[in-house]
Amino acid sequence: MSGEALSESRDALAVLLVEDNSGDATLVEHHLRRGSFPGVPDEQAITHVESLDAALDAVTSSTFDLVLLDLGLPESTGVETLEQFLPEASDVPVVVLTGLDNKETAVRAIQQGAQDYLPKGDLGPDVLMRSMRYAIERHKQERALREQTEQLQFFNSILRHDVGNGMEVIRHNAQLLDEDLSGPAADRAATIRSWSDDIIDLTEKIRRMLEAVARDGEVELAPVDLTAVVRDRTEHVGTMDEAATIETSLPDDPVHVLANDMLGAVIGNLLSNAIEHNDSAEPRVTVDVTAGEETVTVAIADNGPGIPDSAKESIFGWGETDGSSEGGFGLYFVATMVDSYGGTVEVRDNDPEGAVFHITLPAV
Structure with missing residues (x-):
């Protein structure tokens, strides 16, 4: 199972380290145990795997707060590694580790969904911990935004089907009454129809606004x-x-x-x-x-x-x-x-x- 956002009260940070180079893995674990950053537990529960297949098995069977993913693994190299991993780990933030300081690859990794990109040559305890903290918080915000978008789409569906259809029924019946009645009763039927038209129009406006907000947030x-x-x-x-x-x-x-x-x-x-x-x-x-x-x-x-x-x-x-x-x-x-x-x-x-x-x- 993919991980949830970091809890401030957690005693240990659950980290999945995906690294096939034992020396690099030892260095990363060393940085993790030496580093500190506000909001990040001092203790880490580190699970180390050396292949993409093992990483996929791990995220589907265990819960993690964060994944440190090396792009160069036996089964794949570069952004392709991220593309294969992310669909199975959409609920956990991923920080990419790489031996190459390549800005183009870094941009592509972020565009694919990684929270950060760290060249191994730049790694240090504080740099790594800071990146992890920011990655967890960004991922939390992204998830909240996705949930908000889903709620907007749900309310939009209610407006389209339940409210919209109900008001059409009311309007139609008011129109029939208006045709059959006269005097004050007809005026009241006309008022019902007028308000129905207004609510139908307002419902459509709200639907368009919800669609715009869900699409681009503006x-x-x-x-x-x-x-x-x-x-x-x-x-x-x-x-x-x-x-x-x-x-x-x-x-x-x-x-x-x-x-x-x-x-x-x-x-x-x-x-x-x-x-x-x-x-x-x-x-x-x-x-x-x-x-x-x-x-x-x-x-x-x-x-x-x-x-x-x-x-x-x-x-x-x-x-x-x-x-x-x-x-x-x-x-x-x-x-x-x-x-x-x-x-x-x-x-x-x-x-x-x-x-x-x-x-x-x-x-x-």
Whole structure:
């Protein structure tokens, strides 16, 4: 079995040394026992094998924290050795050892998946231990990134199949009701269809964002007309509650910020929260957009119960709530997206009651 990331509490570091030269192997073991580096146990449990076949048998039957792999073995030479070994040892970091100080080979080894490349002529106790420590930490981060990517792909699949298909069913039935009904009942059916369309569109946008993040870890940004987004979202969210009032104060000219097509979901989320969690008989929400030379600020204020001072900083964390809502994903989503835009979001007290969410975004 391949190894897991190094545990700080481990008494000994489990190392697989793959080296067919007995003299080199003795020297490496000597360096291991003499070297020290923060975070690396002083003791090592060294398993020494002299061939690629033996190394493959070892990683499939035992657990290791790290592998020191010589590229020149009886069965193969150079990067080919690494290519044959890595598929069987994807869960353990590998540091390549070689008698050749060849930069091209070093680059190819790293590209194939090795964590480091050490010419034997440069080996010393501290150099070896430092390389091993960094290799273990890099491998740990890579594994965490792979797991995160798999989670993104899983959520993307849920959005595509479960959420997407479910909303299509709701939309279709709302459309049938709209055709059969009249008066206020027809208006309500039309509202259901409108919200269904919005959720289907939002689901597709989130899917595209998840695909982009899973692919290259970055969110693509471009100029977005903030004033148009605010107008669209206030009109849409206004259908949530007939007693609610949403007023906007927008610049006369369009204001563009650096964002993406998820900005509407960010604004819509804050507007929805301001109405949904408002205990006032007549919920009121105001949206003020102020444009500066370098930044644009959106202030969304309500006359609801407000947010306690003790929760103002933590409310944007995963699973946190403002005490009146049941889930904390919405504000976590807002904070995550605003941060990806290079902006900031904070909540303050409204006067005389309620809360104000301030979003600051880079102007374009």
